[in-house]
Amino acid sequence: MTFKIIVAGKASHAYAQKGIEEYLKRLKRYGKFEIYYVKAGESIAVSKRLQKVAENSLIVALDERGEDFSSYEFAGLLQGWTDDPSVKSVSFLIGAADGHTEELRKKSTKVLRLSKMTMMHELALVVFLEQLYRGCTINKGEPYHR
Amino acid sequence: MTFKIIVAGKASHAYAQKGIEEYLKRLKRYGKFEIYYVKAGESIAVSKRLQKVAENSLIVALDERGEDFSSYEFAGLLQGWTDDPSVKSVSFLIGAADGHTEELRKKSTKVLRLSKMTMMHELALVVFLEQLYRGCTINKGEPYHR
Numbered sequence: 542m543t544f545k546i547i548v549a550g551k552a553s554h555a556y557a558q559k560g561i562e563e564y565l566k567r568l569k570r571y572g573k574f575e576i577y578y579v580k581a582g583e584s585i586a587v588s589k590r591l592q593k594v595a596e597n598s599l600i601v602a603l604d605e606r607g608e609d610f611s612s613y614e615f616a617g618l619l620q621g622w623t624d625d626p627s628v629k630s631v632s633f634l635i636g637a638a639d640g641h642t643e644e645l646r647k648k649s650t651k652v653l654r655l656s657k658m659t660m661m662h663e664l665a666l667v668v669f670l671e672q673l674y675r676g677c678t679i680n681k682g683e684p685y686h687r
Numbered sequence: 688m689t690f691k692i693i694v695a696g697k698a699s700h701a702y703a704q705k706g707i708e709e710y711l712k713r714l715k716r717y718g719k720f721e722i723y724y725v726k727a728g729e730s731i732a733v734s735k736r737l738q739k740v741a742e743n744s745l746i747v748a749l750d751e752r753g754e755d756f757s758s759y760e761f762a763g764l765l766q767g768w769t770d771d772p773s774v775k776s777v778s779f780l781i782g783a784a785d786g787h788t789e790e791l792r793k794k795s796t797k798v799l800r801l802s803k804m805t806m807m808h809e810l811a812l813v814v815f816l817e818q819l820y821r822g823c824t825i826n827k828g829e830p831y832h833r
Contacts, residue, residue, distance in 0.1 A: 553833065556709055556813070559702035609755070609803040656802040657755040658818055661833060667702070668814060672804055687699065687807060 542623050543573045543630040546670070547594045549637050550581030552663035561663075564670035567686075571677035572623075581637060588642040595632035600649045602634045602641050603669060605659065607652035615672055616679035618651070623680075635666055688769050689719045689776040690819070693740045695783050696727030698809035707809075710816035713832075717823035718769075727783060734788040741778035746795045748780045748787050749815060751805065753798035761818055762825035764797070769826075781812055 552558045561576070568574040579590035592600070599622065610618075622628045634641065634649075638659075646652050655668050678685050698704045707722070714720040725736035738746070745768065756764075768774045780787065780795075784805075792798050801814050824831050 554706075554709065556702050556705035559705060560700075560810075563700060563702055611803050612805040615804065655804065656814075657757050658761065658801065658814075659758040659821065660814065661817060664706075664814065664817055668802075668804075668806065668810065671807060671810055675805065 557663035560667035598632040602649040607654035616676035703809035706813035744778040748795040753800035762822035
């Protein structure tokens, strides 16, 4: 099982770059987590670029119009995909400021939102990676290492 | 008007420290934002310490049992407090992992939550400071500087 995190635009803030590194390093113990960047821009172009990288993968869109989820619910989703032999890879898509296109959202198995608030996308990426890490520790029954 | 952000436990991760610095620096242009740290611990002790620093201030608790809010709704709250001559200071309280005590939540003018997910408290602090900054730019009608 491969988890891909596909993001429009690289992080430009030092703090976000450091946060991304921190959680990608922690995630290595739990499986194959790969991060991909596509060029940022307006939502139609970005949604196309994201989908191209996500090809042949189950798609989960992160979008302000998505469902809220608790850390335990998210851990349950991760476990369900990991246990499903028909799922080879899951792609999490973090898009443009104006969100994903309707077409992309329709193709997604799940549309999730991190918060009702608008968050800068690189900060959203750190928050999401921390949730992946938290979900992995929940599923392994491990204590959360701060 | 003074905005106090009162947090249980200092940030230990370099990325969070950098994120906190980044947004505190940006906030300087918009008013008086002060950050205070109290000792972390279990919720009864922490809630007491937080309230002590927040004395004579309108209290807003950040807690997983709080209301969700959009960035625009939050900007509206900030503006409302700023315009109210009876409000001299607002204290935002970020507490222990197990949340604030019921007593503290009852004393709060508002109980807000950043997300349905559990977030490490120092990451929650970065997310919250970014919202304060975003709220200030919304209220000034300025573009958001990434």
